[in-house]
Amino acid sequence: METIIFLIIFPAAISLVLLSIPVKSVRRLIAVIANIALIAGTIHLMYESGGETVRFELENIWIERAMTVLEVALSVYILYMGFRFRRYLVVLFTLAQLALLVHFEAFVSPTVHVAHNLFVDNFSIILALIIGVIGSLICLYAIGYIEEYHERHKESEDNRRVFFFLMYLFLSAMFGIVFSNNLKWIYFFWEITTLCSFLLIKYHEDEESIESAFSALTINLMGGLAFTAAISYATIFAGTLELDRLIAEGGAYAVVPAALIAFAGLTKSAQFPFSSWLTKAMVAPTPVSALLHSSTMVKAGVYIIIKISPALRGTPAAAMLSYIGGLTFLVASFIAISQSNAKKVLAYSTIANLGLVVACAGIGTNEAIWSAILLIVFHAVAKSLMFLCVGITEHKLSSKEIENMDFLIMEMPKVSAAMIIGISGMFLAPFGMLISKWATLKAFIDFNPVMAIILAYGSAATLFFWTKWMGKIITIKYGLKNREKVVSPWEWTTLAVLSFMTIGVCIIFPILSSALIEPYIIGLFGVSPSMDRFNIIIIMIIMLGLLTILPIGLMYYAWLNKDYKRVGTYLGGANVDNIHFLGSLGAQRTADIRNYYLDGFFSEKRLYNYGWVTAVFLVILMLGVVIV
Amino acid sequence: MTPIDYYIHLDNIYLKAVVYVLLAPILGGLLAGVDRKISARLQGRIGPPIIQPFYDVFKLFRKEKIIVNKFQNFNVNLFFVFMVFTGSLFFLGGDLLLVIFALTLAGVFLALAGFSVNSPYCHIGAERELIQMMSYDPMIILVAVGMYQVTGTFRVDAIAMYDEPLIIYLPGVFLGYLHILTIKLRKSPFDLAMSAHAHQELVSGLKTEFSGSTLALIEIGHWYENVLLLGIIYLFFAFNSLVGLAAMLILYFFEIIIDNTYARFKWELTFKSTWLVTALFGAANIIILYYSMQP
Structure with a gap:
């Protein structure tokens, strides 16, 4: 005590x-x-x-x-x-x-x-x-x-x-x-x-x-x-x-x-x-x-x-709760696609992931609670890392826009590495959020296929907005000066620890689950789900593969100065240099690369309003069914 | 007992994986050759020999290495490694969901390769590749969900040995899968991100700045992927290996016909139609199945 x-x-x-x-x-x-x-x-x-x-x-x-x-x-x-x-x-x-x-x-x-x-x-x-x-x-x-x-x-x-x-x-x-x-x-x-x-x-x-x-x-x-x-x-x-x-x-x-x-x-x-x-x-x-x-x-x-x-458990209110969570996950994931402000993308992603947790709580089976706790753990680690990375880039680039993060890996390699770990941690195999989404999917299928369908659509959106962000920061251009020399040691320490933790919690996840989460679930339900051993081995193989191939490969490409022939990018045959080309009237133009935000499909304004109205309706139902 | 049955009933998962790793590129390459031959005949040409894809790939390996920047080929290598890994995981009988996640990982690496070059054509190819991934991802997860609902397991080996034909329970899911199969096989009308054919506005899309052995790796990676995708078709007909084999071949032929008779869609239409088909066929099938299986 x-x-x-x-x-x-x-x-x-x-x-x-x-x-x-x-x-x-x-x-x-x-x-x-x-x-x-x-x-x-x-x-x-x-x-x-x-x-x-x-x-x-x-x-x-x-x-x-x-x-x-x-x-x-x-x-x-x-x-x-x-x-x-x-x-x-x-x-x-x-x-x-x-x-x-x-x-x-x-x-x-x-x-x-x-x-x-x-x-x-x-x-x-x-x-x-x-x-x-x-x-x-x-x-x-x-x-x-x-x-x-x-x-x-x-x-x-x-x-x-x-x-x-x-x-x-x-x-x-x-x-x-x-x-x-x-x-x-x-x-x-x-x-x-x-x-x-x-x-x-x-x-x-x-x-x-x-x-x-x-x-x-x-x-x-x-x-x-x-x-x-x-x-x-x-x-x-x-x-x-x-x-x-x-x-x-x-x-x-x-x-x-x-x-x-x-x-x-x-x-x-x-x-x-x-x-x-x-x-x-x-x-x-x-x-x-x-x-x-x-x-x-x-x-x-x-x-x-x-x-x-x-x-x-078992009341209509619980069902409403799971629908509110599912709706939040779906709508927030969609809206995140149309956002170019890094912090807003992170905010919507947080809302979405918490929506999954709420949906699991609403379902309330042992599988669902197990995955809800996993989601909380993995989300906390990866999301804090992401925010702290964005905090640094926000100061160094004087902007929160993802569109200003071009060539970040050349300007701020270490921060970018941490950011890539953070983004991978949010949606990619073999990292934590994916493991927990997987568990969530299994919990959803056994309970209600509609939730599984919502998860399938929402995850697809998640994949899109994270990967395009990652694509933005790993774009390569030579001759840029390093801007991360002035980051304070306080920030470096935290970033390093959290990066290792993001990877670490995935590696120790079987222990974490069996030592802390499963006893709790057993205490609540009498039985606890756990992940298939074969699958854990496969996940660990992917993880170890990435952990060895990535650094070794990067070093190989960085240090070995290969005498391959270098060419400029293809710009319709009208190159001036690597980023400039001659337009149809002979004027020199710059090739400027921007990401897709699919505003026609996923505009915040419209989706937010739909989501808001539906959610208000569900909340009224949730309270209404218990009071009446 | 057909060779396919024999393969499925092999106990040694390592052997299964090795067989896939060795045979898949040969089968995939042959399929690509047949594809080109049939396409040529449909267009009134004689077409290249069936093993032309192998000639092409071998030649690519002997080409001079040309790059825009030092790191661009790294992600392609990762794509290749994880594609082979994903296929092996499927053919040794692993968890179908894990296969899908690993496939996503491989796809993400390919898209990242396109992003990393800093070339407008590669970039737009990569963006479109992502839009395609977002389009087909829900359906491919629903395939796994549907198979789980029927068989009660995600294990590919168990699904392959299931006695009853899955197609009876999952007709909508199957149709949805056919729709996204066209995207995954990079067939017209959905060949948005990269294409073997000349598409003026896209040049070669994602592949534009990749050449020589790296381009060969992208190609071989697709052979591995195509064999994996046909393997998923087989699962729908796994009750009888001959029916399964026939289904794979007929549907591949069907995809070639589609490829040759459709003009390319815009990405908006690709995205909308795929999510709609996923909802109308895949999701509906799964919900109906859920209620019909309730006691």
Whole structure:
């Protein structure tokens, strides 16, 4: 239990320390030590726990009181912000939440006794590893990033102490969410992540950032409102505030709170129709995006949906949930094709992959939950790597556009290598996301072929937009100067570690599955799927093949200066040189190569509207079928 | 017992893979030769000898090596290696989904080869290659899904030994597969990305800047791929090896006829029609099958 409390309290304490120390070098030192401690702490937790679910009592009136006070303080602050920026929807949601909370504290709360406030099982350990390891790495990267960010954005006020305060507080709240068994505690941490994300997105303080931040705040407060409603309902009707008891003993009374919590999860994990806040949140500094996308925030959403899904099993609401996930996967993958902004492509890809996780949770069979957890793990690693790469190129190229990444492999070879690993990690055999999509496909076929068909179409779109991006960066041209000399060591370290991790998690995936995930699934269902041994061997052969052929081949081609005849590219026989040619009127023209975005088929505007309307309909159905 | 039956019932998977690696280029090359001969006759020409493709490839290997940049051939080599690997995985009886994923990997390497050259024609070929991949990918996954629904397994060897004809359960999936087979065999009307024929606006598409032995590797890679694609046709008729063999040959002949009688589509039409066919035949077949197999 000490480890858990350490993981929740320690980042919060560090965040306060970082806020109060004015000396940069001291702050950096503390941050490094803190991150090492966090990584060590999560790994220690993994070894310490025996794989069983352990629940802890930790009853203390002062904790409850402190939480209540902080919660009210949070709400007051949000109210203040709402009034200041005239966002009355925010005010409305906050007031409604406050009213529910006051009612709850005054009339309902005294009647229930909470036996276990905290717990730990394999699933929360997996999440803790993601938060601890990847979250810490992102924080390290941010140290180098924020320095350059402020050099480039002179107009932005230098609030980096607040920035790091929020980053670590975020980690703390995430640990809180995955270890809490008391719904009120989860809600408390939930609201902290909402507020942290709001402030982090707003960091730049220009009009666009503020607009995006309020978009995130509004949508997440809506989820928070559903969460408070779920808490009240669960206590009044099911008579419990504990997540595990609600699922196990809640019976028919668990369905409504479960649907409401799933609704909150949908807002937080940016599923359709709530996806807009995540795409808008791309204005934030890149480490924030990485944090929101890979290890925190959105993962909190899918975590709670997976956790609560047994309470919905077999109900029409679960089917609706899986359709919302499937729809989100399909539409977001399609939209990603038409996007040329690297961060937006990543955002839509995140939304899509989380859609798969939600769909798996809705299906709720042992195969589906197994693949959902695999998806979470692999996605976290590869996506954080991608964001951090884009963060570097964004500064060096002064642009987030993929179209400006021509010849990146010649200008920034190491960053490109990391990016190629990241992209491969997102969709290509033998990397993680493909393994988990494969597992997902099997889970879908056994449940409902419509979902399998959705997956087939969505994966095809995924293939298209990732490969064209990869094609863009590996285009080769000589005579360009290397631009990556000025990348800070903070960023290099993180990039290198995450690149190795992206490959590493695929290699250790059989161990990961059998040691952590399968025991958890067996605990839930009694049986667990696992991958066929022959297939694992084949995947490992492909992986090892790539790992040996790629470096050796590249070295062979790079160092062996072959005396092959060199020619220019073919330009219809009218070459001036390699990129210029003579047009039909004799004028010299440049051959400019651009990618396809298929806007006629996959325009964001149209698809988003279709997806939004359909998803609203499905959400209404999901809530409607449980309430009626 | 036909040689095909004998092959399917071999226990040694390594032997199976070796047989494929050795025989596939010969069969693929011969098919290409027959293809050219029949096409020529359809066009009123005499046509080259059946083994002309082998002459061509051997000659390509002896050509001077000409390159635009040092790295361009690397991805082609990877394409070749993974294509042979994919085919072996299929013919030794591995998991059909894994075969499809490995095939995608090989395809991605080919597209990346086109991208890496920084030539407009290669680039547009690579983009179109990707559009083609996106077009056929859903259908090829649905083929695996459909076969799994009927046989309960993704293992190619088990599917090949299934007693009942899969075609009865999967007529729509089969038609969908025929549609994408035309794309995969790079036949008109879907030969968008690269072509042996003279297409003015595309030059030679993805292959434009590749020559000599690298071009030969692309060619041999396609022979391996074509044998694999015919192997998937066989699975639909695997209940009887003679019927399966006949189906493969007849359908290949059918593809040659299509190739010679259709003008090329634009990529928009290719993409739209393929996804539509996938939905109307493939997806519909799978959903109907799902409900008909419910107890």
